[in-house]
Amino acid sequence: MNVLFVSSEVFPFAKTGGLADVAGALPDALAKNGHTSSIILPFYKCVKDAGFSPELFKKLKGFNLYFLKHNGVSVYFVENDKYYNRDELYGTPQGDYPDNALRFGFFAKAVVASIPHIGDLDILHCNDWQSALIPLYIRLFHKKDAALNKLKIIFTIHNMAYQGLFGREFMARLSLPGKLFTPNGLEFWGRLNFMKAGIIYSDAITTVSKGYASEILTEEFGCGLDGLLRTREKDLHGIVNGVDYSVWNPATDKFIAKQYSGKNLEGKEECKKDVLKEFGIKYDKDQPLIGMITRLAEQKGIDIVADAMKEMLALGADFVLLGFGDEKYNSIFRSLAKEHKGHVGAKIDFDNALAHKIEAGSDMFLMPSRYEPCGLNQLYSFKYATVPVVRAVGGLDDTVENFDPITKKGTGFKFKDANRESLLAAVKNAVTIFKDKTLWNALQQNCLSQDYSWSSSAKKYEEFYNL
Numbered sequence: 001m002n003v004l005f006v007s008s009e010v011f012p013f014a015k016t017g018g019l020a021d022v023a024g025a026l027p028d029a030l031a032k033n034g035h036t037s038s039i040i041l042p043f044y045k046c047v048k049d050a051g052f053s054p055e056l057f058k059k060l061k062g063f064n065l066y067f068l069k070h071n072g073v074s075v076y077f078v079e080n081d082k083y084y085n086r087d088e089l090y091g092t093p094q095g096d097y098p099d100n101a102l103r104f105g106f107f108a109k110a111v112v113a114s115i116p117h118i119g120d121l122d123i124l125h126c127n128d129w130q131s132a133l134i135p136l137y138i139r140l141f142h143k144k145d146a147a148l149n150k151l152k153i154i155f156t157i158h159n160m161a162y163q164g165l166f167g168r169e170f171m172a173r174l175s176l177p178g179k180l181f182t183p184n185g186l187e188f189w190g191r192l193n194f195m196k197a198g199i200i201y202s203d204a205i206t207t208v209s210k211g212y213a214s215e216i217l218t219e220e221f222g223c224g225l226d227g228l229l230r231t232r233e234k235d236l237h238g239i240v241n242g243v244d245y246s247v248w249n250p251a252t253d254k255f256i257a258k259q260y261s262g263k264n265l266e267g268k269e270e271c272k273k274d275v276l277k278e279f280g281i282k283y284d285k286d287q288p289l290i291g292m293i294t295r296l297a298e299q300k301g302i303d304i305v306a307d308a309m310k311e312m313l314a315l316g317a318d319f320v321l322l323g324f325g326d327e328k329y330n331s332i333f334r335s336l337a338k339e340h341k342g343h344v345g346a347k348i349d350f351d352n353a354l355a356h357k358i359e360a361g362s363d364m365f366l367m368p369s370r371y372e373p374c375g376l377n378q379l380y381s382f383k384y385a386t387v388p389v390v391r392a393v394g395g396l397d398d399t400v401e402n403f404d405p406i407t408k409k410g411t412g413f414k415f416k417d418a419n420r421e422s423l424l425a426a427v428k429n430a431v432t433i434f435k436d437k438t439l440w441n442a443l444q445q446n447c448l449s450q451d452y453s454w455s456s457s458a459k460k461y462e463e464f465y466n467l
C-alpha cells in the first residue's frame with residue numbers, strides 16, 4: 001500500500017507531545033513492513049533551526065513543497081513562512097496563535113494540492129484537528145478527481161479535547177459553504193469545529209487505545225462530540241500506540257549517563273545519580289525518585305500532584321518534573337521547586353535529552369491524568385525499568401496492570417479517582433514495595449518484559465487499511 005500520513009508534528013522534526021512520536025514512528029514501521037510511506041507536515045522554524053535541509057521539490061500555488069528522505073520514509077514539508085516560520089507550533093504559554101484556523105486551513109488545502117505530486121496513494125491518514133478539513137475538502141470539492149476519490153481516508157483522534165474551535169467568520173475564509181454551519185455539520189455551539197469535519201467526512205476513524213475508543217462515546221470523555229461519534233461507532237476503532245525502541249531504549253540511549261539493559265540494572269543507578277545532580281538533590285539509594293515529563297495542562301492532573309506534594313515527600317520520596325505549558329502551572333512548579341529545594345526539582349522547558357535522563361534515572365513515573373488517550377511515557381518507562389504510577393483511565397488503564405505482591409504479577413500502580421487521597425494511596429503503595437528489593441526487582445522485570453514495539457501496532461493499522 002501507498003500511505004500518506006498527515007500530521008502537524010513529527011519527531012524528530014517538530015514535537016510538542018505524543019502525536020509527534022506516533023507520526024515519527026508509524027510511517028517508518030509501515031515502510032519496514034514493505035509499504036510505501038510518506039509524511040507531510042508544515043515547514044516550521046524549528047525544522048530550519050535544527051539544521052534539517054530538505055530540498056525544494058515543487059513550487060505550488062501559494063507555497064513550496066520541500067522533500068527529505070528520512071529512514072525509509074519520504075517526508076514533505078509545506079513551506080509558507082507567513083504561517084509557519086514562528087517560534088512555536090501552535091502558540092505561546094499565553095495562548096494559541098489567533099490565526100490557527102488560517103494556518104491549518106491553509107495546511108489542509110496545501111496537502112490536497114500536493115497529493116497528485118506525491119504519488120499514486122491508496123491511504124490518506126489524517127491526524128487530529130489540524131488535518132481534519134482535508135477529508136471534507138476532498139469529498140466535497142474534488143468529486144470528479146479519480147485519484148483523490150479512490151483514496152481511503154482515515155482520521156485518527158489523538159486527543160478529543162483539542163478540536164480546533166474558531167469563530168464562524170472563518171467559514172468563508174476557509175471556503176467552507178455556509179450551509180455546513182449547522183449542528184449536524186461543522187457548527188459546535190456557535191463556533192466552527194474542525195474535528196467534526198474529520199469525523200464526518202473520513203471513511204474510518206481510529207483512536208489510540210481501545211479504552212479511549214469506548215470512553216469517547218460517553219458524555220464524560222466525548223468533549224461534546226460523543227453524540228456525533230456514536231453515529232460512527234461501527235467505523236471507530238482503538239489501536240494502541242507503540243514505542244520506537246530505536247529512540248527509547250536504555251541499552252542504546254545516548255542521552256543517559258550510563259546505558260543499561262534489563263539483565264543488569266546497575267547503570268540505572270548511575271542515571272539516577274545523574275538526574276539528581278542535575279536537579280540539586282542528594283543521592284540516597286533507599287529514597288525513591290518519582291519522575292514526571294509532561295505538557296503542563298489540566299488534562300495531566302498536575303494540580304493534583306501539586307496538592308499532594310508535601311505528603312508525597314513525607315513518604316520519603318524525591319520528585320522531579322520536566323514540563324512546559326500553561327503559565328499558571330509553570331509558575332506553580334517553579335514555586336514548589338523553590339519551596340522544597342533539595343527534594344523537588346522542576347525544569348520548565350521542553351528538553352528532549354532531559355526527558356530521556358528522567359525516564360532512565362527515576363524509580364517511578366507518575367501519570368495522574370484526568371483522561372489519557374494512550375499515554376506514551378508509561379510505555380517508555382517499562383523499557384527503562386521505571387515503574388509507572390498512573391490513574392486508571394484510557395490508555396493508562398489498558399497498558400498498566402496493578403502489581404500484586406502475593407502473585408508478583410503486574411507492571412505498576414493504578415488509582416481510580418482524580419484526587420490527592422487516591423494518588424497518595426498509590427504512591428504510598430509504590431514506596432512500600434520499593435523498600436522490598438525482591439518484590440521491586442520482580443516488578444521491574446515485569447515492566448521490562450512488556451513489548452510495545454510499533455511493528456505489532458503497525459500490523460493492526462495495515463489490517464485496518466485493508467478493511
Ligand code: ADP
Pocket residue numbers: 016017018019021293294295322323324349350351352355374375376377
Ligand atoms: P501528550 O501527547 O498528551 O502530550 P503523550 O504521553 O502521548 O502525551 O506523549 C508525550 C510525549 O512528549 C512523550 O514523548 C514525552 O516524553 C514528551 N514530552 C512531554 N513534555 C515534554 C517536555 N517538557 N520536554 C520533553 N519532552 C516532553
